[in-house]
Amino acid sequence: MDVKSQVLRLLEENRGQYFSGNRIAKELYVSRNSVWKAVRSLRKDGHRIEAATNKGYCLLEEDAILSKESIEKYLTGDGRSLQIHVRGKVTSTNTVLKQMAEEGAPEGAVIAADRQSMGKGRSGRQFYSPSDTGIYFSILLRPKMTAEESLFITTAAAVATSEGIEKATGIKTGIKWVNDVFCRGKKICGILTEASVDFETGGLTYAVLGIGINVTDPVGGFPKEIRDVAGSLYGTDPCDGSARSRIVGEVLSIFMGYYRHLAKKTFMKTYRERSIVIGRMVEASGTTGSLPVKALDIDDDGALIVETKEGEKIRMNAGEIRIRPFEGSF
Ligand code: BTN
Numbered sequence: 543m544d545v546k547s548q549v550l551r552l553l554e555e556n557r558g559q560y561f562s563g564n565r566i567a568k569e570l571y572v573s574r575n576s577v578w579k580a581v582r583s584l585r586k587d588g589h590r591i592e593a594a595t596n597k598g599y600c601l602l603e604e605d606a607i608l609s610k611e612s613i614e615k616y617l618t619g620d621g622r623s624l625q626i627h628v629r630g631k632v633t634s635t636n637t638v639l640k641q642m643a644e645e646g647a648p649e650g651a652v653i654a655a656d657r658q659s660m661g662k663g664r665s666g667r668q669f670y671s672p673s674d675t676g677i678y679f680s681i682l683l684r685p686k687m688t689a690e691e692s693l694f695i696t697t698a699a700a701v702a703t704s705e706g707i708e709k710a711t712g713i714k715t716g717i718k719w720v721n722d723v724f725c726r727g728k729k730i731c732g733i734l735t736e737a738s739v740d741f742e743t744g745g746l747t748y749a750v751l752g753i754g755i756n757v758t759d760p761v762g763g764f765p766k767e768i769r770d771v772a773g774s775l776y777g778t779d780p781c782d783g784s785a786r787s788r789i790v791g792e793v794l795s796i797f798m799g800y801y802r803h804l805a806k807k808t809f810m811k812t813y814r815e816r817s818i819v820i821g822r823m824v825e826a827s828g829t830t831g832s833l834p835v836k837a838l839d840i841d842d843d844g845a846l847i848v849e850t851k852e853g854e855k856i857r858m859n860a861g862e863i864r865i866r867p868f869e870g871s872f
Pocket residue numbers: 633634635636637658660661662663664665667669678679680722731732733734751752753754755
């Protein structure tokens with residue numbers, strides 16, 4: 543690890559407190575001059591580091607720059623094995639990581655970015671990914687399981703995202719089947735898993751799980767095409783500088799805990815508890831059009847059980863649902 547990264551790690555661990563240049567130099571076994579150079583370079587990168595005579599250096603609470611060091615601070619348990627890579631702007635964290643997967647990157651490689659120019663959503667849609675206000679990250683998995691079993695990666699990720707957000711910020715969110723995370727009636731997170739299948743074994747060569755979370759509203763608000771559906775965790779309220787890193791660290795750590803024992807589906811109970819659709823009237827759409835139904839339950843295979851106006855119960859394995867603006871009944 544280079545001096546710059548070590549200095550940032552120390553300052554990050556003591557965010558908001560002064561740390562003398564002398565003490566940093568001693569702890570890292572480097573000269574004070576190297577510490578000073580590292581601080582200068584970190585400031586050039588935009589880090590908010592204050593220097594005060596006789597006190598030393600302090601990474602300010604409002605420093606909101608996403609870094610490997612700031613995310614690693616919040617990794618716990620199974621999350622500690624992850625290798626975090628942070629980028630400023632990328633096309634799509636999923637696309638970058640898929641390329642890395644093809645080149646042999648190991649399971650647990652993570653790309654987190656401040657901004658995406660071509661963020662990908664489900665069904666070929668785009669995922670709006672402006673800078674500073676959201677967080678976009680992908681994790682490379684090489685699951686030793688069938689493609690069918692690995693479908694639960696996304697379900698586990700939805701639960702981990704909802705739980706991780708709550709742990710990091712105290713904000714409560716719900717899950718809209720299949721795997722969107724909602725807060726105050728708006729979508730604040732989308733999840734997209736892309737996989738490469740090994741046709742000989744029927745298993746996966748790899749899967750790239752991508753999660754995008756809107757932390758605050760973008761400057762000027764969301765584009766008008768998505769304004770009615772998209773929201774953010776804090777809205778127009780400010781959040782503290784480390785919020786994005788804390789969210790990523792907590793979500794990844796919780797997810798990795800579920801992923802290790804994916805087949806046990808321990809997350810399904812919480813998935814149901816956090817569902818915002820069970821018991822509600824929804825518009826279900828599939829290949830044959832759309833119809834109003836009542837969402838009754840979600841089974842252990844992740845299928846949504848719905849009831850039609852005629853009282854027929856249907857198990858939805860795929861398709862999309864929309865919560866009706868004026869729910870009423872049939
Ligand atoms: C959706 O709701 O349609 C899924 C959106 C998934 C967005 C995330 S952001 C990180 C990762 N990189 C992408 O290009 N997409 C996913």
